[in-house]
Amino acid sequence: GAVVSQHPSRVICKSGTSVKIECRSLDFQATTMFWYRQFPKKSLMLMATSNEGSKATYEQGVEKDKFLINHASLTLSTLTVTSAHPEDSSFYICSARESGSSTDTQYFGPGTRLTVL
Amino acid sequence: AQSVAQPEDQVNVAEGNPLTVKCTYSVSGNPYLFWYVQYPNRGLQFLLKYITGDNLVKGSYGFEAEFNKSQTSFHLKKPSALVSDSALYFCVVRDKGHGGSQGNLIFGKGTKLSVKP
Numbered sequence: 183g184a185v186v187s188q189h190p191s192r193v194i195c196k197s198g199t200s201v202k203i204e205c206r207s208l209d210f211q212a213t214t215m216f217w218y219r220q221f222p223k224k225s226l227m228l229m230a231t232s233n234e235g236s237k238a239t240y241e242q243g244v245e246k247d248k249f250l251i252n253h254a255s256l257t258l259s260t261l262t263v264t265s266a267h268p269e270d271s272s273f274y275i276c277s278a279r280e281s282g283s284s285t286d287t288q289y290f291g292p293g294t295r296l297t298v299l
Numbered sequence: 300a301q302s303v304a305q306p307e308d309q310v311n312v313a314e315g316n317p318l319t320v321k322c323t324y325s326v327s328g329n330p331y332l333f334w335y336v337q338y339p340n341r342g343l344q345f346l347l348k349y350i351t352g353d354n355l356v357k358g359s360y361g362f363e364a365e366f367n368k369s370q371t372s373f374h375l376k377k378p379s380a381l382v383s384d385s386a387l388y389f390c391v392v393r394d395k396g397h398g399g400s401q402g403n404l405i406f407g408k409g410t411k412l413s414v415k416p
Contacts, residue, residue, distance in 0.1 A: 186342075188342070216403075216404075223409075224408070224409075225389065225406045225407065225408045225409050226343075226389070226406050228403055228404070231403065273340075275342050275343065277343075277404075287333075287345055287348060288345075288404060289345065290335070290342040290343040290344070290345075291342050292341055292342040293340070293341065293342045295340065
């Protein structure tokens with residue numbers, strides 16, 4: 183089946199530093215990838231939708247200058263949390279939708295636990 | 300607006316007993332409905348989906364869900380629960396897209412399933 187990987191799985195950083203999270207679709211091409219944030223015991227909140235070769239579309243309330251998204255290829259999207267602060271600590275999950283798929287299924291990565299000290 | 304509701308925060312079941320995780324939805328037009336499962340500190344795994352066709356949908360790990368249009372429900376079921384089924388379950392509806400594009404996933408708040416030996 184379709185596999186989405188994320189790296190790193192866990193990261194701890196100091197306040198003020200930037201952190202990059204990679205999301206890869208391993209066995210399919212993904213024109214569209216999604217970045218979600220999940221707080222403890224809460225549902226997933228869509229942060230942004232990234233389309234290969236174009237600018238990401240951010241959801242209301244998500245700072246595009248703080249959460250930089252790049253989708254340079256059909257198998258890779260990156261999320262960079264710039265000047266991270268403790269309130270950015272969260273579980274970040276990416277998702278990918280297979281290009282040209284009629285199945286309407288999104289596949290999710292295993293998530294990245296970010297802790298900002 | 301499209302929405303999905305999971306009325307139970309937690310469901311407790313004894314191993315070997317049948318389980319039901321409830322979900323109701325509100326959509327305009329034909330719904331695209333999904334169930335995902337999330338194990339602790341992991342990403343989401345796709346279980347099953349309803350797009351069209353038979354109201355009873357069979358998915359991974361022995362789970363199934365029944366689409367009921369009159370009751371606007373899409374309850375997740377399994378005839379015999381396993382301890383390993385303990386996880387967080389999300390009912391998801393796909394939002395209507397715009398301009399021919401596919402819509403975004405809208406997540407329920409999640410239901411924690413606990414299966415005791």
